[in-house]
Amino acid sequence: MAAARPDEDAVALAARVEAFVREQIIPYESDARRDSHGPLDSLVAEMRDKARAAGLLTPHIRADGSHLSQRATARVLQASGLSPLGPLALNTAAPDEGNMLLLGSVATAAQKAHFLAPMVAGNARSAFLMTEPAAEGGAGSDPSMLQTVAVQQGDEWVISGRKAFATGFAGAKIAIIMARTDDGSGGIAATMFLVDLPDPAIRIDRIPHTIDSSMPGGHAIVTIDGLRVPVANILGEPHAGFKYAQVRLSPARLSHCMRWLGSAMRAQEIASNYACRREAFGKKLVDHEGVGFMLAENLIDLKQAELMIDWCADVLDGGSLGTVESSMAKVAVSEALYRVADRCIQVMGGTGVSGDTVVEQIFREIRAFRIYDGPTEVHKWSLAKKIKRDHARTDRHSA
Template sequence: MPDVASLVEATRAFITSEVLPIDDEYDGDVEAAGGEELRRRLQARARLLGLLSPQGPVDCGGLGLTMCQRAPVLEEAGYSLFGPMAMNVNAPDEGNIHLLDHVASDAQRRKYLRPLVAGEWRSAFAMTEPAPGAGSDPAALTTRAEKVDGGFAVNGRKHFITGADGADLFIIMARTSGEPGDARGATMLLANAAAPGIEIVRHIGTMDRSMVGGHCEVRFTNLFVPDADVLGAVDEGFRYAQVRLGPARLTHVMRWLGAARRAHEVAVAHAVGRRVFGSRLADLGMAQLLIADNEIDLAATRALLMVACAELDSAERASKSTSIAKTFAAEALGRVADRAMQLCGGLGVSAELPVAKVARELRPFRVYDGPSEVHRASISKRAVRQIVGGP
């Protein structure tokens, strides 16, 4: 049984002493800080400290933490924008490790999962497409995988593929049957990034800067994927996507909870040290409201997160609880960062404090892994079904 309390303390020490200084020096811009070279250097240090891949399966070199166990560890990792990368718990690798752990064959575990858990490889999850393709509605999937002798030929375009530039492995969602709009007929395929037919078309500029490999447009042209590299069963890709998405939503919450907590703590320290109108800023009523509301949002996020983690650890699907936790956290943590900026005044919107960069990185969370509006529609439909039944 892992000693989670010790892992939390060791993670906190590693992040604050070795990762935060680099993060702050480069204002959370991972490419400016060294990109892939930085990732390898920090992960080598995390490996030496016994902190690499706490979520990874033990048989592949990870620490094997459950969802509930990994929550406080990933929160501490997320205290720095570079912390999740340093410990190999960053998106999309963390979610891809979880997916492969639950779906991959023994041969695929050896070939693909082991190097991911070891930090030797990076990966990308290629599902989102330009309109009218898959996005918030995965059933709109247009990328095709046609059966050929010995495997599949993949053709299509993807965009906003996080970490694609420099990735070693692509997990590709492609349609193997049916037409766009059908809720079945997708298959997950594993492809080495060096395979002919994979092209990184461009980086798509986004407001966040902490993700190594960027967010890219990718083109597949007659990419051959052998039958041995089909992940799971043909036409079952949408079902496997649910294996990945629920836990990945929660690990996003864990990481961003750490970042928002840092913004809050910096703001409180500023409010304690700043004197205005003859008293400490922290003693003024309006400042106290901002501080208190941040404390409430952080505590509520943590509580909803743990409810959903407990359900997943109990082998429940937890679709409702993960949607609720993700939607609430994406908005609540954004509020925390915004209030922290307000408390810090001019410093809060500058690079003098880390608050503004946290707000910058947090904002896309309301879009990633399902926009808040899509989650709300899903939560509402479940509530209606519970009362009146039906599909």
């Protein structure tokens, strides 16, 4: 059976998004309204006004609130990623894009009206608070290590703990907090809570400097001290946080792949243009085998990444959680795109490592992507465990 393909409307939408990013957003890459963590909210708001005027704000969510298929989303998010500013302008950026998907899948009607609607409208940024400080033994790639605790007191839950690398927290208006809760089984359970920000019970301890610089608000480390959340703000069912995390994480991993594929394609465009214009040792750089072969290898990696994304998107569109497939795609695509960005830097030499083009930033962002939503090694470890489980089921009678 032939794989599903995005419909003509989605292809046309992606073309509109690409034209908008190239014509309206790329010029903002030289805008000085940014700090060391990312663009300032004033810049984001201005770009979103332009996307809103063009009818392209939050393009992956239809007017009736339904979500495009993952295959169609791949085309749209790839186009938005042609500039590091594109996802912010179009409201397709992490963590908001993943949070919108989760709320759209799990939230009640009242929660959607209060929390989801402002996010879809591009009027509120959000944060997803699960990771905790490593130095304190908190949860990272292993969510079962959660130390942030929520205890029910009447019609409220009281949350206390510490969270780390809370992307976009500074300036966010909405947070999803994952905390450890007691379901009476004696095991490990977690619950997700929706919170309006700012709240005096949550304070920013610091915002560390990180290699990437495309996320407004940075990646904050915060302390939660006696935060009171009404029962009505539980996202989904109590004690089901780990299940809902899987609902969010597989598509979010793939969305990262979609956006950064667009960025890597842009870096390849710039590096190819440079190599086809720049001369050294009597000919164009592209005519030197060592340079031309790097760009050729990039074409191969880019196409393989695109196909991997489409394969995983089809799995998700088929109704599967796609946990294994998204791990495979995340590893393959992040590593391939890192190779692409690295080769682009190499082809461009001194220009490549300078801020004269966006290639240097794309390289840094894609390097961080190898960590986002689980490092490569964690996904490989998870896949190796699956191999062992499958072997145990299928080879029980072997010597």
